Amino acid sequence: MKHNSFTILFLLFLSVFCVAQDSLKTVVAEPGDGILSLLRKHGVNPYDVYDEFVTLNNHDLRDSVHLIAGKIYVIPHVKLDTVAIVDSLQQQAKEIKKLESVAYDIFGDKHKNVISKSERLKGNIYYLVSGHGGPDPGAMGVYAGKAIAEDEYAYDITLRLAKELMAHGAKVYIIIQDENDGIRDDFVLEIDHDEVAYPDKTIPLNQVARLKQRVEIVNNLYKSNKGKYQRLIVTHVDSRSEGQNIDVFFYHHEHSKNGKKLAESIHKTFEAKYKKYQPNRSYAGTFEDRTSLYLVKKTHPAMTFIEIGNIRNAKDQVRIVDPDNRQALAKWISEGILLDFEEK
Known part of the structure; x- marks a missing residue:
């Protein structure tokens, strides 16, 4: 039909x-x-x-x-x-x-329709976690004289990624959610504190409690979907000195073969994109094990932890605040995810 x-x-x-x-x-x-x-x-x-x-x-x-x-x-x-x-x-x-197409309110009125592109990821399950949220805005920076917060940009990229994966037939759990924001096409994203954890849990102020909550949600969902193809992608924006320009980095669990392959596939995609579209600039982003990170260490699905850039660096800010760049990041990550699955 x-x-x-x-x-x-x-x-x-x-x-x-x-x-x-x-x-x-x-x-x-x-x-x-x-x-x-x-x-x-x-x-x-x-x-x-x-x-x-x-x-x-x-x-x-x-x-x-x-x-x-x-x-x-x-x-x-x-x-x-x-x-x-x-x-x-x-x-x-x-x-x-x-x-x-199917409409999803979480993407906002302007972006709510997900048009089917393929069924390449049909039956696959992806858990997407954007960093911080609720009482914790994460890393802070200043752009055009206005404060910008990590959680708002990590969330926007996560929503765009979710939409890309769903367009290819995947089932996606968006673990941190803000029913009022949706995908936004502004450079400066307004900071708020009303995000919740899936499905509607209040996010704790305490950092350890906040991380434990996310681990518990993901691991419970992973258990309920036992036997299915499952992957976890965590998205953050780093904070370093203003003068430090960094590329996108990918981390995985040192003992997870599938997690390493996922990180490597997305990293490989970014390398190819930089080579094609920015041939005069080398790509310095890496993929490596970082088991010391709480979500990397404690979650059960094969996963990658992504650092998008330095929110305090002017060059990195262009990558983060421009909505077209956020869309490109989401698309590149999704292409890496497709590569990972189809080369399994």
Whole structure:
């Protein structure tokens, strides 16, 4: 049934394209343009057409999400001045597309629809833990004169990663949750303290109690899903001296063969992305065992612990605060996770 709906959608698209291909608008990206800003600049709601834009322009996007200045891009869903039958075909296509997507409120109104990309991770279970939260904002920095907190950015990247994995059929448990935030496209993310631990537990102020709570939640879920393919990804943002620029690091348990492979697969993906998109800059991020970290030591699923960057360093802040960069990070991590599973 699913195969047939995709076939119908493809045929409908061909019909619309043949009748109204001249209606597709092309624009040239200027320096500083991002996908969201480019679409807004040309009068298109980016949240309605983001996925279509990426699909149409995939070959001209750097690291799958960034525009390249001077390149020509196609703007999807330009209003067509055509006969009524074309409008009817478009409506049918939209209805079929809805069958292939599911809405999740945790991602927020603008990003709640998860459109199926594949079933490559069907049956797999992933536990995603973003660092700190609740009474503890984690590492702090200052960007554009405003305070920024680790937990807000780790959470946003985690949500984006969850959405990517779910689009490939995975079942995802988001262990730290904030029902009010969702995926946000701001540079400065407002700091709050209302996050809870899955499903709705108050997060303790005491650090040890907070970590024990997360370990208990993950290990109980792991036990209830015994026999299934399960992995854990923990996301943090580091805090070091302002002058220290670092790359993304991956840690694993020293005795976990599968955890090491997961960290290595994501690390390998990042190395390849840097080589392709930043050929003049070497990638210094590593993957290594760090069993001294509480969640690495105590949790049962094979896992990797990711440090995204230094929240106090100006260069690293660009990686963290730019929503397009957060999307790229989530996509690269998801590609590493796919690599890990499919090379098992």
